[in-house]
Amino acid sequence: MDIRTVDLNLLLAFDAMLEQRSVTRAGEAIGLSQPAMSAAVARLRTLFDDPLFVKTGAQMQPTARAQALAEPVRRVVQTIRSEILRPGGFDPARSERTFTLITPDIGEMQFVPPLLARLAAQAPGVRLNVVSRPRTAAADALASGAADLAIGYFPDLKGAGFFQQKLFDNRxxxxxxxxxxxxxxxxxxxxxxxxxxxxxxxxxxxxxxxxxxxxxxxxxxxxxxxxxxxxxxxxxxxxxxxxxxxxxxxxxxxxxxxxxxxxESPISAPAIPVHQFWHRRAHKDAAGVWLRAQVATLFGRASADS
Missing domain, CATH: 3.40.190.10 (Periplasmic binding protein-like II)
Structure with missing residues (x-):
């Protein structure tokens, strides 16, 4: 059997038939009409070259072949439901994820201690990997997924594919x-x-x-x-x-x-805008969204001396 010919919806229909032992009730359980469910059972019989379910009294009883398939099909269906189709989420209290941050040595002194304290309180299993990268290398690291976030002054991280949030101006x-x-x-x-x-x-x-x-x-x-x-x-x-x-x-x-x-400096110079930057590949990642919220809460302000 070529896996490319297998419609995963048929496995869902098979699992419903095992549970309900009725074409009508199985169809109702997975949102199919009685004719559509009958068509699915027919395709299953062709696929496995076996009757699979036969009429015995008031129920459709599984054949030996169907009983042999029952457990592996159920595992596949449960895996798809619980792991593949599950909405992405992030539980900081249970996570053991490692976040990689790009920031210069000033950032290591300014940002890491408060962020580490926040993680200890809310996400004790989360770890930080803090690195310093030149501007061009920072872009490559975020784009490739080697880093999750860059915090600081990175004027090159303004092109397509990058998001940014201003934290403060640093005079x-x-x-x-x-x-x-x-x-x-x-x-x-x-x-x-x-x-x-x-x-x-x-x-x-x-x-x-x-x-x-x-x-x-x-x-x-x-x-x-x-x-x-x-x-x-x-x-x-x-x-x-x-x-x-x-x-x-x-x-x-x-x-x-x-x-x-x-x-106070006698020379008036432009303030340095400090942002957090991330790549669009991580924009909807629940863990990344959570991390960026912590950074914005801890360090978002009008100026560095406020």
Missing amino acids: HVCIVRRDHPRAGDGTIHLDDYLALGHVVVRPDGREHVYEQHLERRGIDRKVVLQLSHFMSLLPVIEGSDLLATVPMDLAQICQRYAQVCIL
Whole structure:
């Protein structure tokens, strides 16, 4: 028998006949008229080359062949109903899924701890895999399913096939050590800003929005140190007279864990819009919908310092 010739609806009719032992009642059970059900039984007899059900008194009794088919057919029907046709859903309390997030090292410090706490409370079996990817690699990872979500500033993830939700605008501020000579009133004048030595973080493969803004305005700072990772700022700022201009969310983290002071920048620069991004292949995935709702609840706000 060639499986391509098998109509799965016939298996449903067979299962109904086993249950009801009547063409009329079996048809009613699966929504077929009496003629349509009779036609289905006829096709089943042809398919299996056996009468399958024969009239005995008031009922249609299964033949030996039908009895042999009863259990495997029932398993197939139940599998289709319970696993294939079941509406997609996600139970965070029972799930053991691993979500892969793309975010830069700032995001690891800003987003992961609150999200991890939310998972511990609502989805204790769920695990996180947090990775950093350049812009083009982030697009490929989301499109292929290697990652579920990207959180941060990804200006290339705006084409067809991608969805986004804005979380907040991240403006730039300055940080210096707490007892820095310029840390007095929470502001710094442009002349002092340009006279001080600066430490600049330039992560590989990431957009340098503030650097590009200064270049367009022709502003040249005295850059004493360049770093590849924002995490390295903490000991550098705390142990020197250098100044760094960073997004507000990073400045707040630095202030939380180190002896640093936040100063208003004398240079007005465009804020960085922070979004969560996902691919259309995951748009209706119940688990992905749940995860994005948690991210929006935890981090959706007007600005990074609100």
